[in-house]
Amino acid sequence: MTVKELCESAGFSPICLPDPEREVEGGYCGDLLSWVMGRAKSGQAWVTIMSNINIAAVATLCDTSVIILSEGVMPDAGVAEAAEARGINIAATELPTYEAAVRVSQLI
Numbered sequence: 001m002t003v004k005e006l007c008e009s010a011g012f013s014p015i016c017l018p019d020p021e022r023e024v025e026g027g028y029c030g031d032l033l034s035w036v037m038g039r040a041k042s043g044q045a046w047v048t049i050m051s052n053i054n055i056a057a058v059a060t061l062c063d064t065s066v067i068i069l070s071e072g073v074m075p076d077a078g079v080a081e082a083a084e085a086r087g088i089n090i091a092a093t094e095l096p097t098y099e100a101a102v103r104v105s106q107l108i
Helices: 002-012 033-039 054-062 077-084 099-105
Strands: 014-016 026-029 044-048 066-069 091-094
Touching: 002 014, 002 066, 002 091, 002 099, 014 077, 026 099, 033 054, 033 066, 044 099, 054 077, 077 091
Parallel strands: 026 044, 044 066, 066 091
Antiparallel strands: 014 091
């Protein structure tokens, strides 16, 4: 399933989708960036409440397919622009982290 298809099917709101055809191959939940850097895998949808500029760097290092901001979190100023420049997809949802992750799991 592509990032675009996941967003449409799950009802996630796109923040920036520079690579909407990127395949989603799994999921990962985490908010401690150093922990995510060591454990998230390439192609996974990363569900988090972290919204600062560092999420773009971590997603680049881990090669995640999309960052899904849960719990109604929106990215801090400049994050969407930095992610767009790096080819990092970001979407958002009002769902709690657990429910967002379950939705990803059910759809992929």
